[in-house]
Amino acid sequence: MIAAINTNWVMEQDAAHVVQTYKRPPFVLARGEGVTLYDAEGNAYIDWVAGIAVNALGYGDPGLTTAIQRAAEGLLHTSNLYYTEQQAALATVLTERSFADRVFFTNSGTEANEGAIKFARRAAYDSGEPGKHELVCFSDAFHGRTMGSLSMTPKEKYQKPFMPLLSGVKIAAFNDIASAREAITDKTAAVFIEPVQGEGGINAATPEFLGALREHCDQHGAVLVYDEVQCGVGRTGRLWAHEHAGVAPDIMTLAKPLAGGLPIGAILATEKIASHLHAGDHGSTFAGGPFITSVARYVLERIAEPAFLTHVQSVGEYLKERLEEINSPYIKEIRGRGLMVGMELHVEAAPIIEAGYKHGLLMVNAGTNVIRFVPPLVVQNSHVDSLVERLTGILAAL
Ligand SMILES: Cc1ncc(COP(=O)(O)O)c(C=O)c1O
Structure with missing residues (x-):
């Protein structure tokens, strides 16, 4: 009672x-x-x-409740200093079911996007091209509330009281190929886009637009990042929202539904990008712990049916x-x-x-x-x- x-x-x-x-x-x-x-x-x-x-x-x-009970009977937290079976198993399922080769776990969507900025900057740094640090995002985008993600969330109400934000962020018009083409140059480290914008008003990127972004990113050596924090993990009727367009990114960020209501996020990356990350380049105390990854694996497998x-x-x-x-x-x-x-x-x-x-x-x-x-x-x-x-x-x- x-x-x-x-x-x-x-x-x-x-x-x-x-x-x-x-x-x-x-x-x-x-x-x-x-x-x-x-x-x-x-x-x-x-x-x-x-x-x-x-x-x-x-x-x-009932299935989720049982998964949580079972997970709670095991380890809650160990630190990323150590291997756990639960984290390895979730990473295996996520990569088996996506374009990605590797996963980095986070605690939220904004953290996943912060990490994705670092992944892209790390790859750009290794390219040796001077000034290759710019980020491109789109009108009405929402990538989160922490300083890097906020820098790519072009809404005055959210940004203005917290200036200065990251420099070198360009805003192109959503679904406008000419505008994107102008913004993406050899100085671009990454292009961030939600395949279906959530906070910005439920706007789907056209397959042509995602295709054009893929092409321009390849042409200029920029990392294409899909923020599927809101639209991913089954929300659109496909496991990943970008499946509707059939255009794969280099990185995809996830969060919201992945553990059915418990806090988790993930950065999924190709080997080409992930291979630039080395010990000590990024980290998190809580992220990818055994409890949360065990629950997330259950949720992901249910949704993927x-x-x-x-x-x-x-x-x-x-x-x-x-x-x-x-x-x-x-x-x-x-x-x-x-x-x-x-x-x-x-x-x-x-x-x-x-x-x-x-x-x-x-x-x-x-x-x-x-x-x-x-x-x-x-x-x-x-x-x-x-x-x-x-x-x-x-x-x-x-
Ligand atoms: C597309 C998108 N990216 C990132 C975020 C930020 O996620 P979180 O609130 O977990 O930090 C959100 C949250 O609404 C979102 O919709």
Whole structure:
């Protein structure tokens, strides 16, 4: 029996003692089941956020619970000074199922991107070409909040108070081949792109664009990095989002869903890039520990099952179809892949998200005008029907 949670007490303590970087709705999440979360007062919410594209298997998944229990019975932490079977096994599965030859583990998405910057800079350093340190990113990109990743997240609100950031970062227009061609030169160490932009509004890179980036990177000896922190690991209905385009990168960064809700990140690299990294070049105390890698292996193998990915494709298609049926003058466009869907509005998303709480829906924005749907990947068509019914009512009352 869990002791009753006092909502007012939690909100007061948070207001008094937690750094106020998040604007939270006035309820306390207490438990979850499947794709439904319950607050401390017992109100139910269908979860279209999943911890921002993290909780791929939903809440209380029996297989995940068992995997966590088994992992907890073994070693929790040892340090990367030593081998563990769990880390080696996860790296083996990740490389067997991707373009990559080697993996470096991290604790989060932003750390994976920081590491990828270092990998690319290390390869550029070995090339001996003077001034080859520049990074290219794209309009509306989001690569994280730490200084290197933030430097490639071109949003004034996020960047301005923290200047100066990394120098030598160029911003090209997303899906604009001419703009990318201009930005990528012999001075470019790496090009970072999300195959499907998340925070920036659910925008998929076209296969032509990724193909052109591949070509320009090869031409100028630059490392092509796909940030699949949000769109990777089954979210789009393929294990990796870039499979839709069929263009491989040199490095791919992962995080969010990889351990089903526990913190992990990964940098996947080809041998060509990884061979530039030597003992002492990079490190992390916690990353890739035996507990987390054991859980992540379970999650990855579940998601990689063909039937699981087919389910994501099928519910994702149904979600788009049903959202398109909503007849509202406020809706501009429905777009996305798999269970990474955006609804662009002619109005701000915030009031609709807020109204959602009263109708038992958790939703999140992606930029000012886009509602983002990134539910647990185990969501069903029946949940889509409930969403559409409630959202139709909210939009009609706007
Ligand atoms: C594409 C992408 N990259 C990087 C990050 C940063 O990941 P984290 O919050 O784990 O540092 C995010 C987080 O939203 C993301 O969506």
